[in-house]
Amino acid sequence: MTDRPVPAGCVIALDVGGTTMKGAVLDRTLTPLAALHRPTPRHAGPDAVVAAITAALSGLADRATALGRAVRQAAAAVPGIVDETAGLAVHAANLGWSNLPLAQHLTEALGLPVVLGHDVRAGGLSEYRVGAARGITDFLFVPVGTGIAAAIVCDGRPLRGLGHAGELGHVVVDPKGRPCACGSRGCLETVASAAAIAAAYTERTGHHVHGAAGVAERVTRRDPVAVAVWDEAVQALASALAVVSTVLAPERIVVGGGLAEAGNLLLAPLRTHLEQRLTFQLRPSVVPAELGDRAGCLGAGLLAWQAVGHEPSAVSGRAGQRSEAMAP
Amino acid sequence: MTDRPVPAGCVIALDVGGTTMKGAVLDRTLTPLAALHRPTPRHAGPDAVVAAITAALSGLADRATALGRAVRQAAAAVPGIVDETAGLAVHAANLGWSNLPLAQHLTEALGLPVVLGHDVRAGGLSEYRVGAARGITDFLFVPVGTGIAAAIVCDGRPLRGLGHAGELGHVVVDPKGRPCACGSRGCLETVASAAAIAAAYTERTGHHVHGAAGVAERVTRRDPVAVAVWDEAVQALASALAVVSTVLAPERIVVGGGLAEAGNLLLAPLRTHLEQRLTFQLRPSVVPAELGDRAGCLGAGLLAWQAVGHEPSAVSGRAGQRSEAMAP
Numbered sequence: 001m002t003d004r005p006v007p008a009g010c011v012i013a014l015d016v017g018g019t020t021m022k023g024a025v026l027d028r029t030l031t032p033l034a035a036l037h038r039p040t041p042r043h044a045g046p047d048a049v050v051a052a053i054t055a056a057l058s059g060l061a062d063r064a065t066a067l068g069r070a071v072r073q074a075a076a077a078v079p080g081i082v083d084e085t086a087g088l089a090v091h092a093a094n095l096g097w098s099n100l101p102l103a104q105h106l107t108e109a110l111g112l113p114v115v116l117g118h119d120v121r122a123g124g125l126s127e128y129r130v131g132a133a134r135g136i137t138d139f140l141f142v143p144v145g146t147g148i149a150a151a152i153v154c155d156g157r158p159l160r161g162l163g164h165a166g167e168l169g170h171v172v173v174d175p176k177g178r179p180c181a182c183g184s185r186g187c188l189e190t191v192a193s194a195a196a197i198a199a200a201y202t203e204r205t206g207h208h209v210h211g212a213a214g215v216a217e218r219v220t221r222r223d224p225v226a227v228a229v230w231d232e233a234v235q236a237l238a239s240a241l242a243v244v245s246t247v248l249a250p251e252r253i254v255v256g257g258g259l260a261e262a263g264n265l266l267l268a269p270l271r272t273h274l275e276q277r278l279t280f281q282l283r284p285s286v287v288p289a290e291l292g293d294r295a296g297c298l299g300a301g302l303l304a305w306q307a308v309g310h311e312p313s314a315v316s317g318r319a320g321q322r323s324e325a326m327a328p
Numbered sequence: 329m330t331d332r333p334v335p336a337g338c339v340i341a342l343d344v345g346g347t348t349m350k351g352a353v354l355d356r357t358l359t360p361l362a363a364l365h366r367p368t369p370r371h372a373g374p375d376a377v378v379a380a381i382t383a384a385l386s387g388l389a390d391r392a393t394a395l396g397r398a399v400r401q402a403a404a405a406v407p408g409i410v411d412e413t414a415g416l417a418v419h420a421a422n423l424g425w426s427n428l429p430l431a432q433h434l435t436e437a438l439g440l441p442v443v444l445g446h447d448v449r450a451g452g453l454s455e456y457r458v459g460a461a462r463g464i465t466d467f468l469f470v471p472v473g474t475g476i477a478a479a480i481v482c483d484g485r486p487l488r489g490l491g492h493a494g495e496l497g498h499v500v501v502d503p504k505g506r507p508c509a510c511g512s513r514g515c516l517e518t519v520a521s522a523a524a525i526a527a528a529y530t531e532r533t534g535h536h537v538h539g540a541a542g543v544a545e546r547v548t549r550r551d552p553v554a555v556a557v558w559d560e561a562v563q564a565l566a567s568a569l570a571v572v573s574t575v576l577a578p579e580r581i582v583v584g585g586g587l588a589e590a591g592n593l594l595l596a597p598l599r600t601h602l603e604q605r606l607t608f609q610l611r612p613s614v615v616p617a618e619l620g621d622r623a624g625c626l627g628a629g630l631l632a633w634q635a636v637g638h639e640p641s642a643v644s645g646r647a648g649q650r651s652e653a654m655a656p
């Protein structure tokens with residue numbers, strides 16, 4: 001392989017989360033040339049969020065210009081229900097918008113072509129192209145954090161289901177379980193999300209705990225309530241993943257999100273419980289995500305490059321590395 | 329649209345079931361020019377089944393020749409785990425084969441190009457192209473009979489999951505339920521398959537019943553045990569379909585197989601129970617299959633035509649109609 005010079009063009013990518021926006025200027029190998037982190041002003045309402053997205057992308061475009069790089073394309077990955085083809089932010093409860101033609105709005109506001117992505121599907125795309133699912137055509141990317149979702153890739157293609165696919169957090173694992181914010185009962189999120197794990201511990205002990213990480217830490221100290229809460233969460237996750245494995249037969253399950261930071265404290269029992277629930281089915285490997293909280297932004301970068309007909313791959317080995325030029 | 333003459337070429341298609349093989353000579357509009365029904369000699373072992381498949385396809389080829397039609401391609405749809413790309417019959421418990429290179433074997437035995445399909449996915453393909461899912465890019469085809477399976481089409485593409493996808497019948501609906509032949513407990517098939525429905529009625533009443541149809545008939549007469557058994561089956565089916573709807577967001581669910589012959593006795597409560605289990609999710613329409621027991625054979629015909637670069641559609645309006653030339 002020759003060490004060809006990387007062309008001067010770049011894309012700008014933004015991952016819009018419920019609390020933080022993470023953006024980057026990315027070259028053709030997905031190496032970040034500049035980065036940006038800003039809070040998402042979600043309590044200020046949807047207009048303020050859209051204005052903040054516009055300002056963030058505009059700031060990234062200025063950075064690219066200052067670096068002497070022509071911006072080929074921009075992309076924003078957003079949460080909720082997203083119709084990528086129509087560029088429509090269909091619904092996001094926590095950001096308060098509904099049927100917002102965000103791609104068109106941003107394209108007009110910035111004078112730059114902008115494509116819209118879905119945060120979890122974008123994360124799945126980056127794990128596929130440059131992360132833990134490289135070379136695997138059938139896999140799930142399952143970020144477990146405040147919520148739980150899945151990006152599903154089958155035969156090398158992300159499933160969109162008209163923008164609604166992947167709501168793994170709302171698979172019912174216990175029909176008699178707790179009420180869920182969605183209106184149902186016993187959804188996976190009510191047992192196995194980081195928030196649910198922390199809440200269950202506090203409810204049973206009366207002790208406040210610093211998130212799921214606090215419960216995980218108590219599991220390592222063999223606190224019996226923490227062990228029980230953690231086990232219930234892992235069993236629920238295994239049940240939901242067993243169903244999805246039975247129906248979709250993924251080769252690999254890539255677990256990301258905040259809970260994956262617990263490493264084998266989560267993954268080892270998850271593998272065991274999943275194995276126990278499968279008989280004749282294909283047994284997926286269960287591995288940690290590789291790109292951490294950069295997955296969404298890198299996925300947006302991939303979408304931007306795809307929009308101009310380029311497919312970055314992991315050849316450079318630098319994709320996703322933190323930029324030296326990172327700035328607040 | 330002009331009424332162009334249909335070219336003289338044809339394909340031959342065979343759907344290999346656990347009890348019956350259904351075959352046809354199909355023209356470019358999928359109109360059957362000749363048909364064949366024969367028992368599948370599964371109790372005589374896998375070699376006998378392969379010999380019977382070979383003989384059936386050979387017989388169909390002879391029929392085509394007698395009709396003055398050149399055979400462009402043959403296709404066989406088989407049950408179990410099938411790798412269509414490799415032409416491999418990976419596993420079929422009821423036919424006793426394992427890792428059989430069936431496409432290659434049949435191609436050599438017949439001197440005709442033969443592609444291999446999966447029975448349920450082939451059925452889903454025909455409902456998609458010429459049946460109840462025409463124009464719908466995201467749907468499930470769910471035949472409920474002796475077993476339960478699903479063909480999943482997303483973004484207009486059938487999901488294969490390395491040949492293992494669609495095992496809806498082995499989604500666990502009751503972890504404490506009956507043992508399933510697969511080694512697990514409480515699989516959907518143990519509650520909602522035609523066989524399970526009949527068995528549950530007989531177990532609770534001591535009365536032998538003529539299959540699920542016999543239970544359905546008692547439901548219309550308000551036999552309380554039949555009503556209870558039927559309700560449990562419908563609820564289990566609704567639970568499994570709710571999970572799949574949450575994860576895949578299909579626009580439509582096409583219910584086929586023997587149980588679908590119960591019509592609204594099945595579909596009306598299934599719609600109600602499914603609706604009750606969905607909150608924010610996309611609500612799929614639930615409709616009966618249109619092609620009945622011809623779905624698999626027509627799907628094999630579609631695979632055969634696709635293999636030679638032709639995509640039959642429903643334009644002729646005759647696809648799937650029973651052939652006048654049908655023979656035993």
